[in-house]
Amino acid sequence: MKQKLLFISLLAIGFSPLLHAQQFKNALDYLEFISSEQEIITKNMWKYTKAIAHSKNERSVDGSRNSLIKSIERAISKIERAEGFDGDTYKNQVLENLRLNESLMKQDYEKIIDMKAVAEQSYDQMEAYILARELADKKMAEAQQEYETHFYAYAAKHNIDIIENESDLGKKMAISSEVFKHYNDMYLRFFKVNINDVYLWEAIEKGDVGAIQQNGNALQQVAAEGLKMLKDATLYKNDPSLVEATQTAFNFFIEESQTSIPEVVAFLLLNDEVESIKTTLEKTPERKRTKEQIDGYNRKVKEINKAIGNYNKLMAALNKDRQQIINNLNLANEKFLAKHIPKD
Structure with missing residues (x-):
């Protein structure tokens, strides 16, 4: 039996x-x-x-x-x-x-x-x-x-x-494996682009114009490539939330590198120019300084003072927008996992 x-x-x-x-x-x-x-x-x-x-x-x-x-x-x-x-x-x-x-x-x-x-x-x-x-x-x-x-x-x-x-546990474990597969795929795509943005801002903090231009170009390229790859991304349960949040981030990086970074470079070059003029003027004895030198320096000081205000506004806007992008992506990740991986 x-x-x-x-x-x-x-x-x-x-x-x-x-x-x-x-x-x-x-x-x-x-x-x-x-x-x-x-x-x-x-x-x-x-x-x-x-x-x-x-x-x-x-x-x-x-x-x-x-x-x-x-x-x-x-x-x-x-x-x-x-x-x-x-x-x-x-x-x-x-x-x-x-x-x-x-x-x-x-x-x-x-x-x-x-x-x-x-x-x-x-x-x-x-x-x-x-x-x-x-x-x-x-x-x-x-x-x-x-x-x-x-x-x-x-x-x-x-x-x-x-x-x-x-069992329910068996189903949950199998589901979680597929959920994390999609989650990891999207995160790795995002990270590949985002790390270039990290390198870009490290260069900005150092004021390294060459590195800024190089990393800005690299960021634009990988973000554009990332957008193309996302078009063919396989969705989990037809849930586009991670893909859409990642697309939004990539579009931000492209806009940042195309529009904002040239402004950053222009400001840093202007600032270097002012510092160079200032150094030259300071090395020149007062009695030998010409009116043309002094007037030129004063014009650049006014120009850089105005540029500083615009630059600070640009940095504030970029930081705010970037943080919003990251927050939205993190929220999308949390909601995706919460939706597809049961808590009980």
Whole structure:
């Protein structure tokens, strides 16, 4: 007579703690034991996923990861102490899978956290961070697939029917993977353009006209390329919010580089000219200064004073508009994740 077991298909594997050794009367009891432990640890995985999606607090996210690691560690101890039914082959397979998950969370994801700390410094580092995270997630999914293969094989060996029923948690984990795929794709496209804007403003702060012109041209080029690429972007659930917010940002960067940066350059060149005239005048003894020199300097002083007011207005407007663009993009990201990744 076949026995039946409800199998909950989940993306991530895990188990709960056991203080004492445990014995099982039959294979069904053992599979129920494994399945129940799997569901518990997956709930912890879901908490970690939710923290990544919804929490802005890095400590909270890392706290969820550490809690998950502890759950896996306790699970390993529990499975080790429990006696495997019909030998230890399946038990060892489960433990091997558990230890793989433990290694992923302790090592791969730990490295990812370190990479995130410096990812903002360059596009290459940000790309490497995102790719590393996707690779770790892929390893986790592959580990799950391997677990399910052993699970079904053990059930078949002992004539146990598996009643498949993808749980809410399983659906949420699968959905979150697709949501983050689109989110990461859009963010990386934005970052590639935005990092050029960061370099541009570093040059402006230094007053380096050559670097300003170079970075301004680069910003205009990558923003235009980004707009073209967004036309072919695949939407998630036909939700255009991230694409539209990114398009708005790219249009701002293009307008900034085409219109505002030439004004910035003109002001800095004028300021350099005034400083040069001033230096020359100061090096000239008063008795040797000509009326033409003095009048020319005074005209430039009036010109630069007027230009300073316009320049300050330009900087204030650019900073306000840029901050609004970033705020809108951040809000679009938050709403996108909140909409497509459940909190419960």
